[in-house]
Amino acid sequence: MCDLRVPEPTVSPGVTEAEVVTMQNLQRKCRSEDRSFLREWASAPLRVAAIAPSSATLARIITADIGPDTGPVIELGPGTGVFTRALLERGVKPENLALIELSTAFARRLEADFPGVAVHNRSAADLKEMDLFGGAPVGAVVSGLGLLAMPDDLVLAILDGVFRHLKPGGAVIQFSYSPRSPVRTGVLDKSGYGVERVGRTYRNLPPAFVYKITQG
Template sequence: MRELRSSNNIGDVRRFFRAWLSAPLRVAAIMPSGSALAGLITSEISAATGPVIELGAGTGVFTRALIARGVPEDKLVLVEYGADFVQLLEQRFPRARILSADAARLGEVELFDDSDAGAVISGLPLLSMPPRKVMAILDAAFSHLRSDGAFYQFTYGPRCPVPRVLLDRLALKAIRIGGALANVPPAAVYRIRRRPPRSVISMRKTQSRGSTGKRLLDLSEA
């Protein structure tokens, strides 16, 4: 069994290397992500998350991790642009919905009948894309996410791969959830969510000030 698993890994590395040679800006990695990164980027996912969309599914490293977290295969939508990877995903995950598509145009596709996705897992090389493309991808992804849904993105860079100006324009907030130093190369993962409406923020501040005043009043009466 170990030999078979090792053989599959070698084959996946070769596929990635060939894909990188033919389109280095689109693939942006010479080998698949490792298990440490797959574990980190799926660490907040469970069966309760609901449907999950994976962008740039590649050879299915993150897909396997999602299934191991309890997400049913038939609740996965795998989006992949490379034809060779699409074929491989169809063989490995026959019950998942696999789309051969540009992630930036995902908003034009109906994905779910009964509910929106709870999470998007992205393996796309956002750092190598122009800002307009990144904005289109995020806009399309969030059109399929529930209001409390999250977009998870990894990066090899030192900071969030989505510039602050784009986050502000789309009313999104990014938080670094951890790093995978064992990955080759080392990577970090960010969770991106919608910002709460300003009215909600104002209400929270008012409630916070009110509770502080009440505590002071209670102390003075003691």
């Protein structure tokens, strides 16, 4: 959920009225993101695998190795844009970021919140046939998709499409609520992809684990 653990702001010594207004706006935006996420989850709980937006702590972990020198970045299942915002704060240029979001409601919100960022209201399984960044190789892929909730053939289609765009040695940075691999063993055996756990945080609802998926 939004990582904004502050009381209702009020004008006080050392806190100006302008700062109070800024904090109030941030709190309203945070609550709005939570409500949007819950509406989408209620309408499609299997598609929206999480029950709340990812925390800022998880966003920092999952984007830790990405920066302005990474080059083009694809984000799968950005939802309300928590990871998107972190990627931009890491120095990724808007024109070097492509968001793949199946939910039309989320996609419209992302377009409004992140001008200059390409938002594709499509399934991640379409990646194989999509032309992104003029064919330039992608430096990293960040994924918030619930791969464990998907059929094996769909997961394979997504990963095959991802690695069509990734540069050699590139990886999918994937989070999961499971302490075990976010990709089932059967998929790994068929594809030859490898999975390594690289981080975790308990400051998320539920606690989350971060993995790198690579091409063997």
